[in-house]
Amino acid sequence: MAGLYLHIPFCKQACHYCDFHFSTNLRSKTDLVIAMVKEIEGQKQFFGTKHLNSIYFGGGTPSLLTVSELGMLFDSFQKHFTWDHSCEISLEANPDDIDKSKLKAWINFGINRLSIGLQSFNDAELQWMNRAHNAIESESAVKMSQDAGIENISIDLIYGTKFQNLSNWESTLKKAIDLNCAHVSAYNLTIEGKTKLHHLLINGAEPEVDEHLSSKQFERLVERFAEAGLEQYEISNFAKAGKIAVHNSSYWFQKPYLGIGPSAHSYHEKLRQWNVKSNALYIQQITKGEKHFEIENLSDKDLYNEFILTRLRTKWGVDEKDLLARFGEDALKHFKKGIAPYGNHLNYSSGVYQLNAAGKLLADKMASDLFLDE
Numbered sequence: 301m302a303g304l305y306l307h308i309p310f311c312k313q314a315c316h317y318c319d320f321h322f323s324t325n326l327r328s329k330t331d332l333v334i335a336m337v338k339e340i341e342g343q344k345q346f347f348g349t350k351h352l353n354s355i356y357f358g359g360g361t362p363s364l365l366t367v368s369e370l371g372m373l374f375d376s377f378q379k380h381f382t383w384d385h386s387c388e389i390s391l392e393a394n395p396d397d398i399d400k401s402k403l404k405a406w407i408n409f410g411i412n413r414l415s416i417g418l419q420s421f422n423d424a425e426l427q428w429m430n431r432a433h434n435a436i437e438s439e440s441a442v443k444m445s446q447d448a449g450i451e452n453i454s455i456d457l458i459y460g461t462k463f464q465n466l467s468n469w470e471s472t473l474k475k476a477i478d479l480n481c482a483h484v485s486a487y488n489l490t491i492e493g494k495t496k497l498h499h500l501l502i503n504g505a506e507p508e509v510d511e512h513l514s515s516k517q518f519e520r521l522v523e524r525f526a527e528a529g530l531e532q533y534e535i536s537n538f539a540k541a542g543k544i545a546v547h548n549s550s551y552w553f554q555k556p557y558l559g560i561g562p563s564a565h566s567y568h569e570k571l572r573q574w575n576v577k578s579n580a581l582y583i584q585q586i587t588k589g590e591k592h593f594e595i596e597n598l599s600d601k602d603l604y605n606e607f608i609l610t611r612l613r614t615k616w617g618v619d620e621k622d623l624l625a626r627f628g629e630d631a632l633k634h635f636k637k638g639i640a641p642y643g644n645h646l647n648y649s650s651g652v653y654q655l656n657a658a659g660k661l662l663a664d665k666m667a668s669d670l671f672l673d674e
């Protein structure tokens with residue numbers, strides 16, 4: 301299993317909650333794609349296999365790429381990698397970028413999964429987020445993509461904003477279910493430092509997230525999606541049968557992935573590397589053949605902590621035998637001692653610990669209590 305991630309660091313405008321790496325200056329987009337093609341050439345042996353199980357265009361806003369920019373990237377994949385019809389090829393798209401001709405081009409390239417940044421069905425809320433689309437565009441983008449023949453569509457939702465209450469959240473969930481998508485990612489609003497929302501919060505112009513309401517919304521989300529046949533396979537991710545995200549799952553299962561583009565991370569066995577964040581510096585360093593990334597050798601403690609953090613969040617949970625085989629008896633003892641106080645938040649069966657509904661609300665705290673210290 302190996303995955304390729306392409307970070308496309310451009311957006312039309314800055315969403316007020318977003319702390320991803322992107323620029324709203326699109327002038328260097330083609331130069332950056334040319335640099336990414338060079339980076340692929342230089343990193344093609346990163347994971348020792350040419351065969352890909354997933355290709356993921358994330359960002360930023362990959363739906364801003366022109367057909368010729370996407371073509372340069374696919375030409376490069378074809379030169380250096382192999383994949384077959386089972387490969388998941390995903391592209392993150394914003395509703396306002398989706399039209400019939402782009403959909404046709406994406407399908408011709410072999411893109412077989414769209415992740416549409418829908419976020420909300422409320423125009424006032426979308427404006428408050430500073431999204432570039434309205435609610436009508438959101439719904440029509442999903443329908444247009446379905447009509448074009450893309451079956452594997454994921455939509456993103458955000459909950460916990462000041463616009464929401466349990467009643468309008470129920471309407472949002474119903475609308476999301478009625479769109480009949482294969483996959484939904486639903487995220488609790490977190491106000492990250494250095495975002496516009498954080499600036500407004502510390503100046504008293506925005507309220508804190510109401511965590512009590514968010515917890516209630518999360519419970520409704522899980523219930524309604526379960527009734528609709530969307531399985532919660534990770535805390536924030538829900539899928540119909542057979543539509544679990546292949547690429548994102550590789551992060552939770554410690555499978556190797558190569559990240560291309562500014563700020564992209566790569567992982568293989570005990571090695572993690574991450575690219576320079578600045579678009580200008582990335583282009584300059586790649587063009588001059590200079591080093592554009594940092595490397596870290598992961599310790600057993602790092603690998604154990606990552607394993608606990610990611611597995612606890614998934615429906616597969618933490619398997620004692622797997623933990624023992626990977627990290628040894630001392631790590632297993634540490635895990636069992638740390639998990640003991642959380643008996644009411646877990647299901648335990650055949651050596652596997654899985655979070656129950658109450659545990660899912662505490663996943664991050666539980667994981668940090670289970671971490672190995674220096």
Ligand code: SF4
Pocket residue numbers: 310311313314315318319320322359360361394417
């Ligand atoms: S479009 Fe996506 S990446 Fe760009 S600012 Fe908005 S949330 Fe962030």
